[in-house]
Amino acid sequence: MTLPGRRATRTTDRYQSSTGESRDVQDVPAVVYIAGPVPGAPPRTSARPELAQRGEAFRPELVVVPVGATVSFPNGDPLFHNVFSYSRARRFDLGRYPKGETKTVVFDKPGYVKVLCEVHKWMRAGILVVENPFHAVVQESGRFQFDEVPAGRYRVVVETFDRRAQADVQIPEGGTATVTLAP
Numbered sequence: 340m341t342l343p344g345r346r347a348t349r350t351t352d353r354y355q356s357s358t359g360e361s362r363d364v365q366d367v368p369a370v371v372y373i374a375g376p377v378p379g380a381p382p383r384t385s386a387r388p389e390l391a392q393r394g395e396a397f398r399p400e401l402v403v404v405p406v407g408a409t410v411s412f413p414n415g416d417p418l419f420h421n422v423f424s425y426s427r428a429r430r431f432d433l434g435r436y437p438k439g440e441t442k443t444v445v446f447d448k449p450g451y452v453k454v455l456c457e458v459h460k461w462m463r464a465g466i467l468v469v470e471n472p473f474h475a476v477v478q479e480s481g482r483f484q485f486d487e488v489p490a491g492r493y494r495v496v497v498e499t500f501d502r503r504a505q506a507d508v509q510i511p512e513g514g515t516a517t518v519t520l521a522p
Contacts, residue, residue: 362461367400367500370467371483371520372474374449374494374505380471389413389441390454390464392420397454397464403474406449410466413441421457428452428468451498465500495520 383405391398393415404410412422414436422442423432428450433442435458446452446468456462467474475483477497490512496505497520508518 362395362459364461365396365400365463367463367465369477369497369499370401370403370451370465370474371477371495371497372403372467372469373471373485373488374496375470377471377473377489377493378491379489380473383469383472387411390422390466392416392422392456392462395459395462397456397462399464401465401467401476403467403469404446406468406470407445407447408468409443409445411441411443414438419458420462422454423457424452424454424466426450426452429466451503453500463500465498467498490514 388402388404388408389411390402391413395416395418402410412433414420415438417438419435419437421433421435424430428448429444429446429452431444433444436442446466449468449470452466452468454464454466473485473488475485477483488510490510492507492509494505495508495518496503504520506518506520508516510516
């Protein structure tokens with residue numbers, strides 16, 4: 340499966356950090372996934388993922404979690420952050436909190452959640468909440484691959500922080516399929 344060329348990027352804004360340095364808006368990688376449940380798919384492991392704030396940035400920039408997962412948001416910076424999202428899949432606002440504090444959010448609906456910091460306008464990250472294990476970060480070449488997907492008809496979605504594209508694909512019994520998406 341491939342995406343045509345390199346994904347489109349928008350012109351980044353520049354902001355000044357608390358140390359006075361110029362900062363670009365944080366880049367979040369593109370992720371591709373099969374939307375919805377996949378009959379016969381292996382169950383997802385339940386780890387305790389985190390989206391930390393370090394160096395006035397979210398680390399990592401993208402987290403993929405199963406529906407029902409709790410994500411931790413530890414503040415490792417010597418200043419306050421206010422982590423929030425207005426996304427349809429999960430709205431939340433953690434309020435301002437200092438270094439050493441950790442807040443948590445349960446993600447109980449599938450979808451892409453855009454995460455921002457109210458204090459630091461350049462900070463952004465993505466949380467993809469999935470119903471199956473078939474997802475991948477899109478490579479620089481635009482390629483991605485899912486192995487051992489059961490035969491059936493699926494909706495394949497590619498998400499970036501700014502764009503979304505989708506296509507339906509039929510995977511034959513014992514076969515492979517190719518899909519091209521344009522974000």
